[in-house]
Amino acid sequence: MILLLGMMAASMTYTSIKSPTQLHWNHVGPGIWRALIGKKDALNLLSAADAHPLKEGLKKLPKIEFAPINLEQSSGEVFGGHAVARIPLLPDEKLYGLGLQMHGSNRRGRVYHLRMDHYSAGQDRLHAPTPLYFSSRGYGIFFNTARPITIYAGVGNRLGDAGNPPARDRNTDPAWEAQPSSDSVEASVQAPGMEVYLFAGPTPMDALRRYNLFSGGGALPPRWALGFWHRVPLEASAEEVLKETAEFDKRGFPLDVLGLEPGWQSRSYPGSFVWSEKRFPDPAGFMQKMSTNHLKVNLWENPYIAESSPLYAPLKSYFASHTVWLGAVPDLNIPQAAEIVRAHHKKVGTDLGISGYKIDEVDGVDVWLWPDHAAFPSGIPGDQMRQVYGVLWQRELERLFRDSGKRTFGLVRGSNGGASRFPFAIYSDTYDHREYVTGITSAGLAGVMWCAEARSAANGEEWVRRMQTSVLSHICQLNAWSDGTKPWSFAGYEEPVKKAMMFRIEILPYLYTAFAQYHYQGTPVIRAMSIVDGGEEIDQYMLGDEILAAPMFTGEKTRSVRLPKGRWYDYDTGKLAGNGETIKVTPALDKMPLYVREGALIPTIPAQLRAGSLLKNTPLLIRMYGNTFRNGLLYDDDGESFDYEKGKFGWFTLTSDSLDGGKIVRESGVWECSYRTLNWNKISKE
Numbered sequence: 001m002i003l004l005l006g007m008m009a010a011s012m013t014y015t016s017i018k019s020p021t022q023l024h025w026n027h028v029g030p031g032i033w034r035a036l037i038g039k040k041d042a043l044n045l046l047s048a049a050d051a052h053p054l055k056e057g058l059k060k061l062p063k064i065e066f067a068p069i070n071l072e073q074s075s076g077e078v079f080g081g082h083a084v085a086r087i088p089l090l091p092d093e094k095l096y097g098l099g100l101q102m103h104g105s106n107r108r109g110r111v112y113h114l115r116m117d118h119y120s121a122g123q124d125r126l127h128a129p130t131p132l133y134f135s136s137r138g139y140g141i142f143f144n145t146a147r148p149i150t151i152y153a154g155v156g157n158r159l160g161d162a163g164n165p166p167a168r169d170r171n172t173d174p175a176w177e178a179q180p181s182s183d184s185v186e187a188s189v190q191a192p193g194m195e196v197y198l199f200a201g202p203t204p205m206d207a208l209r210r211y212n213l214f215s216g217g218g219a220l221p222p223r224w225a226l227g228f229w230h231r232v233p234l235e236a237s238a239e240e241v242l243k244e245t246a247e248f249d250k251r252g253f254p255l256d257v258l259g260l261e262p263g264w265q266s267r268s269y270p271g272s273f274v275w276s277e278k279r280f281p282d283p284a285g286f287m288q289k290m291s292t293n294h295l296k297v298n299l300w301e302n303p304y305i306a307e308s309s310p311l312y313a314p315l316k317s318y319f320a321s322h323t324v325w326l327g328a329v330p331d332l333n334i335p336q337a338a339e340i341v342r343a344h345h346k347k348v349g350t351d352l353g354i355s356g357y358k359i360d361e362v363d364g365v366d367v368w369l370w371p372d373h374a375a376f377p378s379g380i381p382g383d384q385m386r387q388v389y390g391v392l393w394q395r396e397l398e399r400l401f402r403d404s405g406k407r408t409f410g411l412v413r414g415s416n417g418g419a420s421r422f423p424f425a426i427y428s429d430t431y432d433h434r435e436y437v438t439g440i441t442s443a444g445l446a447g448v449m450w451c452a453e454a455r456s457a458a459n460g461e462e463w464v465r466r467m468q469t470s471v472l473s474h475i476c477q478l479n480a481w482s483d484g485t486k487p488w489s490f491a492g493y494e495e496p497v498k499k500a501m502m503f504r505i506e507i508l509p510y511l512y513t514a515f516a517q518y519h520y521q522g523t524p525v526i527r528a529m530s531i532v533d534g535g536e537e538i539d540q541y542m543l544g545d546e547i548l549a550a551p552m553f554t555g556e557k558t559r560s561v562r563l564p565k566g567r568w569y570d571y572d573t574g575k576l577a578g579n580g581e582t583i584k585v586t587p588a589l590d591k592m593p594l595y596v597r598e599g600a601l602i603p604t605i606p607a608q609l610r611a612g613s614l615l616k617n618t619p620l621l622i623r624m625y626g627n628t629f630r631n632g633l634l635y636d637d638d639g640e641s642f643d644y645e646k647g648k649f650g651w652f653t654l655t656s657d658s659l660d661g662g663k664i665v666r667e668s669g670v671w672e673c674s675y676r677t678l679n680w681n682k683i684s685k686e
């Protein structure tokens with residue numbers, strides 16, 4: 001026996017481990033390089049999102065001649081069923097991004113198993129596990145794979161690597177470290193290969209802009225979508241919905257979008273995808289009433305189809321091997337299946353005037369989704385499909401609205417890389433207020449948007465603070481599906497809630513301009529401090545170019561706010577708040593700590609109940625802060641069609657001396673002129 005083993009060992013061959021080969025990078029766009037390791041998967045993040053670069057936007061970014069990292073130090077290999085990429089890292093680099101994270105800012109020094117799931121505390125299972133990071137040195141890296149991916153962010157030391165620190169003796173050396181520093185990021189997927197993209201800066205923000213523009217430019221929602229959204233309880237009927245909207249109007253709370261939850265369908269979990277005759281006997285009549293009242297309607301659905309649904313039979317040959325709540329799962333990777341789905345949504349949705357969808361449960365809470373080995377008829381295994389299923393739904397529903405000529409804005413519970421152009425914000429069933437605020441900041445770094453919705457609260461104070469946070473996120477929504485909470489539910493707290501909601505409407509022109517910057521320039525609407533100026537804060541952020549938001553949390557009377565370089569003013573009072581310093585503030589309950597940069601001109605409108613039905617002669621109120629004014633920016637277009645893609649839009653400069661009928665205005669304050677008689681100079685007609 002011993003002899004036999006000895007003989008076997010002698011006959012085995014070993015390969016000594018070779019260093020991975022240097023990556024070969026191709027220059028594929030302004031400041032963008034691509035490298036391929038092994039063979040690329042047919043389904044990847046960019047193909048799932050059908051992403052095409054917005055070339056006009058990319059051309060305007062700073063010219064870059066040289067790659068921002070030492071390309072010679074990048075490498076890749078396919079070994080043991082893993083495709084691996086290695087990207088060099090310098091000792092002082094910080095890393096930001098790696099998905100829609102709910103904690104922390106600098107991602108260096110950990111391992112991330114980026115997987116689509118309903119978020120649960122940690123950093124791996126995310127509503128948007130985008131394999132994208134940005135370095136404080138001003139570049140971004142994107143791994144274009146639809147597979148679950150593991151990222152070793154400055155973790156792991158290769159044998160003999162010149163960048164390794166000296167190996168210390170733990171017995172004797174107090175400087176011994178459990179986690180020796182590593183000079184690279186390694187990313188691995190179980191796949192025959194993967195593509196890697198490098199986005200140059202020079203700043204981290206420029207790198208993010210390049211990524212968003214490369215993915216098609218950020219989403220430009222219709223103007224109405226920036227108003228207030230309210231979702232009614234699970235089984236609300238048409239009559240109850242109409243009563244509820246009338247109540248908003250009577251009490252003077254703004255409202256633009258009404259969200260219907262599972263009860264609009266005749267059955268749910270799995271769904272019928274048809275209107276409930278009991279609760280909505282006359283969908284067209286209902287929609288007509290909503291439209292007359294300038295309200296939009298958003299429909300909830302999860303994409304799992306009941307056998308009794310009219311969608312079931314035509315889709316039959318395109319279903320996956322496994323079900324979700326016994327509902328059949330259509331393979332949207334197959335064009336015929338996607339077309340059937342779109343045609344049905346047209347018939348029961350867009351033809352009636354539905355303005356958008358809330359695509360639920362595409363992330364899964366593990367047991368609630370198909371297993372990793374589930375088979376999809378297009379040949380995609382369950383684990384890959386899971387990473388992009390929400391992206392495929394966004395793609396098809398965006399296409400549906402595009403075909404109808406009207407823009408949409410909706411909600412989705414799972415997204416991923418390449419999806420910047422999709423007008424959907426992510427939401428969650430989690431409800432930790434601090435995590436929600438961190439989500440607002442990290443969404444932009446994952447190329448997605450986030451809806452920090454308010455649902456319920458333990459007391460009036462919490463309700464106000466929750467609603468204020470919702471107002472400061474991409475979609476401002478009260479999701480009352482379960483609790484039935486109304487903005488006015490907490491007696492004695494109605495006014496601060498109304499004030500916050502009205503603020504949302506007031507800043508509409510400013511917010512719409514920020515969305516236009518997202519679309520045309522790739523600059524996210526909400527910007528984490530890490531990409532604004534390298535700050536680590538996750539409880540404050542920039543909303544557009546000029547406003548710094550620092551939400552308050554229940555039980556807190558004071559908080560500190562770090563004001564970046566320069567002078568900053570209190571949004572409400574216009575008083576100087578500080579100069580590049582950290583301040584301590586004690587805001588009253590009705591106050592959201594908001595600060596404006598010196599010299600800003602912020603376009604606003606007077607508060608009103610509908611953002612979407614603005615009258616053409618709505619006056620524009622320009623809020624001016626400080627003493628030395630810069631030019632303010634205003635974007636406008638028709639607010640709902642795709643004509644902006646044919647050049648029908650305008651960028652205007654707001655100058656401090658062109659307001660008030662030409663009178664030179666050189667004082668901090670609010671100034672009025674009319675939307676119609678803008679005498680500002682057009683910057684360009686891009």
Ligand code: GAL
Nearest residue numbers: 261262300360361428429481
């Ligand atoms: C959940 C979703 C909630 C609500 C609910 C309705 O999955 O996150 O917002 O829509 O379903 O059943």
